Structures are given as structure tokens and as C-alpha cells.
Amino acid sequence: MAKRGIPEINAGSMADIAFLLLIFFLVATTMDVDSGLMRRLPPWIDEKTEKPPEVKKRNVFTVLINANNQLLVQNEWGDIRQLRKKAKEFIENPKDDPNMPEKKIKDIPFFGKYPVSEQVISLQNDRGTKYEMYLKVQNELVAAYNELRNELALKKFGKEYSKLSQAQQEAINMIYPQRISEAEPKNIGGKK
Amino acid sequence: MSKFKQKSKGGAPKINTSSMPDIIFMLLFFFMVTTVMRDVELKIKLRLPQDISEAKKIEKKSLVSYIYVGEPKPQFQKIFGTEPRIQLNDAFAKLSDIQAFIEKERAARPESDIPFLTTSLKVDVNTKMGIITDIKQELRKANALKINYSSRNKPKM
Numbered sequence: 623m624a625k626r627g628i629p630e631i632n633a634g635s636m637a638d639i640a641f642l643l644l645i646f647f648l649v650a651t652t653m654d655v656d657s658g659l660m661r662r663l664p665p666w667i668d669e670k671t672e673k674p675p676e677v678k679k680r681n682v683f684t685v686l687i688n689a690n691n692q693l694l695v696q697n698e699w700g701d702i703r704q705l706r707k708k709a710k711e712f713i714e715n716p717k718d719d720p721n722m723p724e725k726k727i728k729d730i731p732f733f734g735k736y737p738v739s740e741q742v743i744s745l746q747n748d749r750g751t752k753y754e755m756y757l758k759v760q761n762e763l764v765a766a767y768n769e770l771r772n773e774l775a776l777k778k779f780g781k782e783y784s785k786l787s788q789a790q791q792e793a794i795n796m797i798y799p800q801r802i803s804e805a806e807p808k809n810i811g812g813k814k
Numbered sequence: 815m816s817k818f819k820q821k822s823k824g825g826a827p828k829i830n831t832s833s834m835p836d837i838i839f840m841l842l843f844f845f846m847v848t849t850v851m852r853d854v855e856l857k858i859k860l861r862l863p864q865d866i867s868e869a870k871k872i873e874k875k876s877l878v879s880y881i882y883v884g885e886p887k888p889q890f891q892k893i894f895g896t897e898p899r900i901q902l903n904d905a906f907a908k909l910s911d912i913q914a915f916i917e918k919e920r921a922a923r924p925e926s927d928i929p930f931l932t933t934s935l936k937v938d939v940n941t942k943m944g945i946i947t948d949i950k951q952e953l954r955k956a957n958a959l960k961i962n963y964s965s966r967n968k969p970k971m
Contacts, residue, residue: 633835640838647842651849656872658934658964666954749944753937756946757863757963764868807947 659761664803681723683712683743687759689750702758709766713741713798732778732793746805760802767800774798850875858884858901863939866965877930878962879919881912883945884938898941900949909948916956936964 685705686694693700695708715722725737743763747756768783771794775783779790786794860882872878882901886894890906900907902915920928933953937946953961 636835644842647845657869658962663959751943753941754939761866
């Protein structure tokens with residue numbers, strides 16, 4: 623009985639098989655990462671039985687976008703590039719301006735007694751507003767909050783907001799709560 | 815003379831291709847790991863907004879349902895017109911279908927995951943806000959409150 627080795631398998635077509643699989647995966651899959659602006663909608667209220675809570679005028683920062691994608695910020699013609707700065711100034715109210723939101727002293731962990739501004743940002747758009755413009759405005763407003771939070775985190779903890787512990791992040795969120803209220807859109811711009 | 819004879823006979827030397835499958839497999843595994851399966855075939859023109867600095871990466875893709883909005887692609891324009899339309903899964907849909915769609919998405923997932931479900935709105939930049947507002951109202955009625963406005967830029971790490 624002569625010992626016979628295992629017969630060699632012809633692997634010449636292996637490359638072809640691998641190529642076939644490779645091409646299949648190239649065609650059937652995508653590489654893009656899903657990213658986007660996270661927002662939360664207010665819950666649905668069937669009828670307007672409850673009156674919305676009264677908000678003082680000085681506490682509200684109004685942003686209107688019309689059908690021609692123009693901005694009206696606090697009753698002034700506005701530019702999207704300045705929106706973030708204006709919103710930040712309004713939310714923070716560093717000089718206690720009487721036209722800007724009032725502050726209430728609140729007890730906040732890590733900070734102790736801290737004056738928290740009663741700000742609300744009100745955003746209203748037209749049915750004819752372009753989605754791109756709407757999203758850019760939303761982005762600027764969210765960015766204003768995020769920058770303020772980040773600045774406070776650096777000042778208080780010497781670290782970026784994203785690197786803080788959850789309890790610290792929550793404390794900062796209590797000082798700068800994100801309040802962006804969206805009003806029902808108007809239909810002044812004419813056709814849909 | 816015989817010294818040189820052999821050389822001129824040789825022709826191009828054969829390249830060893832035995833490691834080719836290994837190389838291709840490596841590429842294959844790279845693509846298998848880094849990519850995800852294409853989920854739907856788009857029937858609309860979709861150009862997502864760019865330069866959204868506050869965009870965040872969606873962590874759990876299994877908890878996301880997608881709503882596409884945009885102008886139908888040219889081959890569908892004869893039937894569906896050029897006005898922006900909603901696409902759910904692989905078909906065009908009406909506004910009234912959204913609530914049923916959300917219910918179906920919820921039923922397909924374990925109950926413990928339902929509060930974390932996110933609806934991702936993939937909307938073309940040229941769409942008017944009217945239709946988006948209507949969709950948002952439908953989502954509020956369906957109590958799907960976590961939404962994500964999809965954008966194209968790379969998220970911050």
C-alpha cells in the first residue's frame with residue numbers, strides 16, 4: 623500500500639469566485655453613515671382645550687422664515703450668519719438687559735444657586751419655505767445652545783461638554799434648557 | 815554561444831497568481847465590514863442638506879424608520895407628477911399612510927425598543943415646508959416624537 627497524498631484541489635478559480643462575491647457586495651451595499659439633526663416633536667394635543675402657558679414677551683426670541691426664505695429675527699430683518707450670535711446673546715443675557723429674558727435663581731447641582739434665564743425660542747415658518755433654509759435655521763439655533771453649554775462646561779469643569787459625566791451634563795442642561803418651540807406654519811406665501 | 819541561447823527563449827516570466835484569491839478575499843471582507851445593505855430603492859430625487867454642523871450620527875440603525883420626501887425621478891413623473899411626494903419603503907405613499915407605516919414599524923420590533931424608535935426624515939433640499947409640516951403632524955398623531963432630519967455631512971467624532 624503506497625501512501626497516497628491528498629490530491630491537490632485546483633484553486634485557480636478561487637480568485638474568480640472571490641471577485642464575484644466582492645462585486646456583489648460592492649453593488650448591494652452602501653457606505654454612507656446616517657447622520658442628522660435630532661429633534662423632538664411635541665406630543666399631539668387633540669383640541670386646544672388647555673391654554674398654553676403665558677410667556678412674557680421679553681422671554682421670547684422670535685424667528686420667522688417667509689416663503690422667500692428670508693428671516694425676521696426679533697422683528698428685524700436678519701441674516702442667517704448672525705442668527706447664532708444673536709440667539710446666544712439672547713439665551714445668555716449677560717448684561718441683564720430688560721428686553722432680554724428674565725432670570726430666576728435656581729438650585730442646581732455642582733453650581734449651587736445660579737440665575738437661569740427663562741428663555742424660549744419661537745420658530746415659525748411658511749408652508750412655502752424651502753426645507754434647506756428651515757434646517758439651516760434649526761441648526762443655527764441648536765448650535766447656539768450647544769455652544770453655550772460647551773462654554774459653560776469649559777468654564778466650570780475645564781472640559782468639553784461631550785466629555786462630561788452624565789450628571790454634569792444634566793446640570794448644564796438645567797442652566798441652558800433647549801426650548802425651541804415651533805408654531806403652526808402660516809400659508810401666506812401662496813401655493814404649496 | 816549556448817550560454818545566451820536559453821535567455822532569449824524565455825519570453826515574459828510567469829507571474830505567480832496563487833495569492834490573488836487572498837488579496838481579493840481581504841478586499842471582500844473589508845467591504846463586508848464597512849458597508850451596510852442598501853435598504854430601499856429610491857424613487858425620488860434626493861439631495862440631502864449639507865453643512866449641518868450639529869448633526870449627530872445615528873447609533874442604532876435597527877431602531878430607525880425612514881421617510882423619504884422629494885420630487886419623483888423622471889421615469890415616475892408621468893404617473894406621479896413633479897410635486898414632491900412621500901416614499902415609504904419601496905413605494906410612493908399618501909400622507910394618511912404614515913400612521914399605519916409607523917404602527918407597522920413598531921409591530922416589527924420588540925416592545926422594549928419602542929420608546930427608542932426614531933423616524934429619520936430624508937428630505938430633498940428643494941422641498942417646500944408644507945408637506946414636511948403635514949408629515950410632522952401625522953407623526954405627532956402617531957406619537958412618533960423622536961425625529962431626525964437627515965443630512966449629508968460627516969458627523970463630528
